Amino acid sequence: MSLSTKPYKGARDFYPEDKRLQKFIFKVWRQVAESYGYEEYDAPIIEPLEIYLAKTGSEIVDEQTYNFIDRGKRQVVIRPEMTPSVSRMVAAKRQELAYPLRLYSIPNLWRYERPQRGRLREHWQLNVDIFGVKSIYAEVELINLTDAIFKAFGANSTMYEIKVNHRGLINEILKNYLQLSQNSAYNVAKLIDRKAKLDKADFLDQLDQSLLDSEKANKVPEKLLSILDSKSLSDLPPALTKSDNFKQLKDLLSNLELDNVKYDPSIMRGFDYYSGIVFEVFDKSENNNRSMMGGGRYDGLVGLFGVEPISTVGFGWGDVTLVNFLKEHALLPQLKPETDIYVCLAGDIYTKAKDMISALRREGLNLAIDLTNRKLGDQIKSADKKGLNYVIIIGEDELKSAHFKLKTLKNKQELNVNLKELVNIVKHDSH
RNA sequence: GUGCCUGUAGCUCAGUUGGUUAGAGCGUCGGGUUGUGGUCCCGAAGGCCGUGAGUUCAAGUCUCAUCAGGCACCCCA
Numbered sequence: 001m002s003l004s005t006k007p008y009k010g011a012r013d014f015y016p017e018d019k020r021l022q023k024f025i026f027k028v029w030r031q032v033a034e035s036y037g038y039e040e041y042d043a044p045i046i047e048p049l050e051i052y053l054a055k056t057g058s059e060i061v062d063e064q065t066y067n068f069i070d071r072g073k074r075q076v077v078i079r080p081e082m083t084p085s086v087s088r089m090v091a092a093k094r095q096e097l098a099y100p101l102r103l104y105s106i107p108n109l110w111r112y113e114r115p116q117r118g119r120l121r122e123h124w125q126l127n128v129d130i131f132g133v134k135s136i137y138a139e140v141e142l143i144n145l146t147d148a149i150f151k152a153f154g155a156n157s158t159m160y161e162i163k164v165n166h167r168g169l170i171n172e173i174l175k176n177y178l179q180l181s182q183n184s185a186y187n188v189a190k191l192i193d194r195k196a197k198l199d200k201a202d203f204l205d206q207l208d209q210s211l212l213d214s215e216k217a218n219k220v221p222e223k224l225l226s227i228l229d230s231k232s233l234s235d236l237p238p239a240l241t242k243s244d245n246f247k248q249l250k251d252l253l254s255n256l257e258l259d260n261v262k263y264d265p266s267i268m269r270g271f272d273y274y275s276g277i278v279f280e281v282f283d284k285s286e287n288n289n290r291s292m293m294g295g296g297r298y299d300g301l302v303g304l305f306g307v308e309p310i311s312t313v314g315f316g317w318g319d320v321t322l323v324n325f326l327k328e329h330a331l332l333p334q335l336k337p338e339t340d341i342y343v344c345l346a347g348d349i350y351t352k353a354k355d356m357i358s359a360l361r362r363e364g365l366n367l368a369i370d371l372t373n374r375k376l377g378d379q380i381k382s383a384d385k386k387g388l389n390y391v392i393i394i395g396e397d398e399l400k401s402a403h404f405k406l407k408t409l410k411n412k413q414e415l416n417v418n419l420k421e422l423v424n425i426v427k428h429d430s431h
Numbered sequence: 432g433u434g435c436c437u438g439u440a441g442c443u444c445a446g447u448u449g450g451u452u453a454g455a456g457c458g459u460c461g462g463g464u465u466g467u468g469g470u471c472c473c474g475a476a477g478g479c480c481g482u483g484a485g486u487u488c489a490a491g492u493c494u495c496a497u498c499a500g501g502c503a504c505c506c507c508a
């Protein structure tokens with residue numbers, strides 16, 4: 001019996017090629033977040049169970065976390081999301097932080113679930129949060145930031161759609177407008193969340209099961225369907241347009257100068273802690289039929305740590321869904337290896353060539369030396385296989401003349417150059 | 432946790448209504464002479480057909496179980 005070479009189910013190995021893509025994604029995420037004034041932070045990958053219990057949503061904690069009892073008999077969890085951690089950190093230094101506080105992080109998160117397209121057991125997630133802003137300008141900023149990231153990856157607004165809704169407005173609809181019981185409201189909320197995945201008949205069937213007879217008699221299904229069919233805020237019944245929540249949504253939409261944002265009454269978001277506006281971005285391609293990223297306002301989470309609550313808006317954006325998006329729209333860049341030059345040695349001259357190589361490294365070039373003393377053809381083959389473009393050959397002749405044979409693998413060119421010329425050519429090409 | 436689909440070489444797959452020693456392409460390794468790769472030519476290695484049972488004269492092919500993977504649901508990035 002031999003050991004399996006496969007990575008753990010739902011988790012990934014990152015070979016250099018994969019890691020290069022990840023580095024590229026993180027770089028874009030960081031650049032855009034920092035261009036909006038967000039600062040990077042991090043937290044432990046293990047957290048006490050309690051910080052998820054209160055508000056995350058029970059199924060995630062009960063059934064989808066990696067959790068265990070540590071040697072000190074503490075119940076701990078490998079973080080399934082970042083929001084409770086950052087809330088904890090902010091609560092801990094609530095008095096001394098400067099607001100608005102803008103934070104971002106790219107944690108690796110784990111959830112115990114069956115892997116499928118766009119959903120693994122592990123992913124890297126960009127988390128961006130702004131603390132201490134009560135107005136919808138916080139939401140405006142984060143949605144604009146989201147859009148800026150898409151643009152930075154080369155996407156255009158026909159490739160994705162930003163959908164917004166308001167948790168408070170949903171609650172008003174369910175409790176005041178439709179007058180649902182506590183229990184029915186809960187079930188209907190979960191059902192609305194699934195609406196996009198159900199066909200009309202199934203949706204109606206499940207709606208029927210979620211409601212009390214008195215509610216059905218009260219025309220709840222008809223009223224609800226009419227609301228869910230709303231394509232814009234102006235389609236909502238007049239009774240709802242007077243609420244503050246409605247006004248916030250309206251304000252938000254009028255402040256966003258994007259042509260791919262729209263109100264969608266079925267956007268719910270899974271986490272229980274959302275308290276205001278929520279938003280999600282969807283790939284317009286049918287092949288990626290699930291939410292790419294999402295977020296919203298959660299004004300109550302910091303307060304759970306025993307301090308005065310702080311208004312917060314944040315979002316999470318997973319790398320798996322992003323890569324699917326980039327692939328789908330042919331936005332993956334050609335990424336070059338980090339190594340600039342492959343050094344082939346003609347003969348056993350490593351010791352003599354060392355100074356020459358060091359001199360090149362001092363010029364800021366990345367050099368990989370072939371240490372095998374194989375035939376030159378085999379050495380060049382290695383460079384080609386690694387995807388490198390430049391090869392220099394160093395042998396007795398080159399050491400004497402202080403020149404290199406610089407080979408460009410792409411076009412088979414071979415130049416005899418000195419150190420300065422070599423540096424110029426390679427640097428010019430790779431930067 | 433539930434459902435559906437799929438397991439044949441490192442990878443992608445072909446294997447006729449069950450019928451002798453299991454196939455291709457790519458990849459790998461070696462060769463085509465001495466300091467020059469990608470093309471081309473020649474050659475080689477590499478499979479208990481996921482695993483276990485059953486049906487049959489005969490199983491890669493049929494049945495069941497089991498494991499693994501994919502997709503969908505649940506939930507969510």
